[in-house]
Amino acid sequence: MKGWMGKFRALGIFGFLMLVLSGCGKENLSALTPKGYGSKAALNLINISLGVMIFVFIVVMVIYAIVIVRFRKKKGREDYIPPQTEGNKALEVIWTVIPIILLVIIAIPTVAITFDLADESAADESLNVNVTGNQFWWHFNYEGEEIQTSQDLYIPTGEKVYLNMKTSDVLHSFWVPALSGKMDLHPENENTMYIQADEEGVYDGKCAEFCGTSHSLMDFKVIAVSPEEFDQWVEDMQNVDPEAQPETADAQEGQQLFQDNSCIGCHAIGASPAATGPNLTNFGDRTTLAGVKEHTKDNIVDWIMDPESMKPGNKMADANYDVSREEAEKIADYLLQLQPSDITPESAETNE
Amino acid sequence: MSTAVAQKKGFGAFIWDYLTTVDHKKIAHLYLVAGGLFFLVGGLEALLIRIQLIKPDNDFVSAGFYNELLTMHGTTMIFLAAMPLIFAIMNAVVPLQIGARDVAFPFLNSLGFWLFLFGGLILNCGWFLGGAPDAGWTAYAPLSTVSPGHGVDFYVLGLQISGAGTLIGGINFLVTIINMRAPGMTYMRMPLFTWTALVTSTLILFAFPALTVGLFLLMFDRLFGSGFFNASMGGNSVIWEHLFWIFGHPEVYILILPAFGVFSDVLSTFSKKRLFGYTAMVFATTLIGFLGFMVWAHHMFATGLGPAANSIFAIATMAIAVPTGIKIFNWLFTLWGGTITINSAMLWALGFIPSFTIGGTTGVMLAAAAADYQYHDTYFVVAHFHYVIVGGVVFGLFAAMHYWWPKMFGKVLNETLGQITFWTFFTGFHLTFFIQHFLGLMGMPRRYWTFLPGQHLETGNLVSSIGAFLMAIGAIVFVINVIYTSVKAPKVSGDPWDGRTLEWSIPSPPPHYNFKQTPLVRGLDPLWIEKMEGRKGITPAEPLDDIHMPNPSILPFIMSLGLFIAGFGFIYQVDNLSYLWLVILGMGITLGCMLTRSVKDDLGHHIHKEDLEKEGAEQ
Ligand code: HEM
Ligand SMILES: [Cu+2]
Secondary structure, eight states: OHHHHHHHHHHHHHHHHHHHHTTOSOTTTOTTSOOBHHHHHHHHHHHHHHHHHHHHHHHHHHHHHHHHHHSBOOTTOTTOOOOOOOOOHHHHHHHHHHHHHHHHHHHHHHHHHHHHHTOOTTTTTSEEEEEEEETTEEEEEETTTTEEEESEEEEETTSOEEEEEEESSSOEEEEETTTEEEEEEOSSSOEEEEEOBSSOEEEEEEEOSOOSTTGGGOOEEEEEEOHHHHHHHHHHHHTOOTTOOOSSHHHHHHHHHHHHTTGGGTOOOSSOOOOSSOOOTTGGGOSEETTTEEOOHHHHHHHHHOHHHHSTTOGGGGOOOOOOHHHHHHHHHHHHTOOOOSOOHHHHHSOO | OHHHHHHHHOHHHHHHHHHHOOOHHHHHHHHHHHHHHHHHHHHHHHHHHHHHTSSTTOOSSOHHHHHHHHHHHHHIIIIIIIHHHHHHHHHHHHHHHTTOSSOSOHHHHHHHHHHHHHHHHHHHHTTTTTOOOOSTTTTOTTHHHHOOSSHHHHHHHHHHHHHHHHHHHHHHHHHHHHHOOOTTOOGGGSOHHHHHHHHHHHHHHHHHHHHHHHHHHHHHHHHSOOOTTOGGGTOOHHHHHHHHHHHHHHHHHHHHHHHHHHHHHHHHHHTTSOOTTHHHHHHHHHHHHHHTTSOGGGGOGGGOOOHHHHHHHHHHHHHHHHHHHHHHHHHHHHHTTSOBOOOHHHHHHHHHHHHHHHHHHHHHHHHSHHHHHHHTTBHHHHHHHHHHIIIIIIHHHHHHHHHHHHHHHSBOOOHHHHHHHHHHHHHHHHHHHHHHHHHHHTTOBSSOSOOOTTSSOHHHHHHHHHHHHHHHHHHHHHHHHHHHHHHHOOBOOSOTTOOOSGGGGSOSSOOTTSOSSOBOOOSSSHHHHHHHTTOSSOOBSSOSOOEEEOOOOSHHHHHHHHHHHHHHHHHHTTTOGGGHHHHHHHHHHHHHHHHHHHHSOOOOEEEOHHHHHHHHHHO
């Protein structure tokens, strides 16, 4: 039995190697290049089941090939009538019992890993983040830390971070393939899962439950930094002064415009839990705009002027504000200088 | 036969004939044409989807329109193409295979068809009335309850009406197969296709009510202000997921089992062998049907039901692979030792085996719950279910059409065109879907309007889109084949394939009453038995006598039309209460027809012995 299992595993790894060799997937997105606890466990299970299934497929295909080659109607024997076999007990027992054994081989690790990934025993001592899904953006509230962010989730490497997830509107699903499998967000109950990044990095996250017009544009990032860097980040975020005055005159005007046009009504800066729109406390440190666009000033201005064209159906399109392009540029200046911490996605990418 | 009649009676009479027919053979034609047209519509939607995904950041269609396309593609293909095409084949074949003159409830048979058609029309009306459904074919709440406009209302009412048609059709076949078998046709002598039709009808009977209930709740949430799925009113969105999948998982077996039946008959006929392990095949079929009700939550592994529920459903799901595997090996050993003729029908059956094996094996991979956290709602799942539904159900329908076309229309489909269809479609199919397994694992969720550049998803999507066009070419060649055959091909005998089962013992297409004398069945593959004993046809079980046949009726059509009208009333009364008049009008029409039907005796008519003798002499 053990020997067989080894062979199946080898086959699975072989299949996996083929994928990697053919250059499949972006490192920080693909489930095939796991960087976290959940994704590694899942890939293990994928490999075991893939190995067993490749074995099954080969058996079927060998019989299939023999049949098609050997038993075609032959010239000169058109009238041949083959024996009308009814069946074969021994064969039928074989192809009932062997598949059962193969399935048990898959079932055991399936149950083990499924329970392991649902283990909440460490939740109390761990970092807990309350995740809210919204059409079409993500909000993260660090429990007990007085920190709120949107779109970018900072976590320390090497430890479990528990996510308590709920949606404010329709269903969403939190998925960071390189770190872990996904879990849905429901409006009535909190769902809990944990993620653990084994390496620093900026990991792409996606919404995986159909949530409406801009479902495909609901990307987010998980930024895994070393525990020391994370502590630093926490401190910086806790010490943010939401009313701090920007340095340049344009940005100062931008700050005023941000207040006057009631942007602040939806977008909190600082640890206020209000989150009608994404929290912008560390907006200047983001790497993407609205999850999917390049984080440039031009794009930000375009966004303010016409959010609908960048992310159809998003709620800012209905918001009641009126700014000129020039004003929007000033607001962009203000937002881009919101960089409360030295710990940024770059810190995650330039390991140490 | 029907075309000849049409020429004699004129076009109007021809249409009237089909509007009122209760003949299972003509209802099969209706299902075939309607299902075929919806299949082309669904295919067109698929092409638009694949054009949109041919390159990153594409804006060939808008995000909102894309969501309508993906919703309508799935809904159309499952409910308006695959289901009716299966009913087409069941109607054309099942009564003949059991030696019956019609189904148990011919009137209901017709009603089932018209309900399906009018339901399908309502579903598609959204395109012209301000927006089609856009919450996915699974219509998860609360997206489906908050989706603005009337799109999802068309989904709810359309599916409710066509679902009633399906339920009626299922009950009808259940009773037909249980009650109308010819003398000697015991259960364990029924051809596998009839067996699968029986099990599928049972699944319809138990699965569709769950959908009906779900749709009713959704309808009340959307149109009458209830909050069954609305968390802020104390409702629960997960209930919809359960109701949908308690229906939805059996539904996929409702689709695949008849295809299994087709392959069993085709493989056995063209390898000139009895089906290997017939008894095991029958038990595998019923076991799959039974287990099919125990596994719905494998669609909800990411819902957060907890590790215990996930593990139980994972193991139950894996268990289904055992009877499925039994079937695969029995088919292979039916071929083993046979003398195999490869023609179009057989090509589809042979193409099915590797394709479906891939779909089944990815199914087992999906069943591993913790791994499914990665696959779920990605292109991996899209690949899986297209492998089983296209590689299984659609291949099965193609095989069935090539195999039974002569029985339905008296002509064999053109072989060259048939082979061209197979090879383009088969190649296109694997090109489109194989690579999607990898796309999913590489991080591409399903139902995505666009994907971003620079995430290594470009090549896979391009390949997939190219494959889709090949499939389209294959489908078009098939349509050409149908037209070409009906114009050019010569008539064939009643038994062009050297068949084994009862349907091949009567002329093609069969006369109105199918069997002049009810056949006597003496074993599995009854026609083959007679042939082996040197007889030409089946021994009759009764002397020639008058035949009692049901009368045609326009009532099923009008009843369905009534519900169609009422459906619009329900949808639009939200905007303006005076639309309630449409509800009253429509329901009045339907209930009036029901009343008429109940009080008016319709005893059918007789075909007299003398006429039958005359016809016999002509032949
Ligand atoms: C060995 C047999 C099979 C197994 C073990 C299996 C397993 C599964 C599982 C676990 C899923 C859920 C994946 C997810 O959403 O994450 C799934 C999805 C699906 N399967 Fe299968 N399956 C099998 C055969 C079939 C067959 C025969 C059909 C249809 C003819 C089918 C049609 C589907 C469809 C339509 C979906 C996705 C529905 C949706 O989410 O839109 N499967 N299958
Ligand atoms: Cu299923």
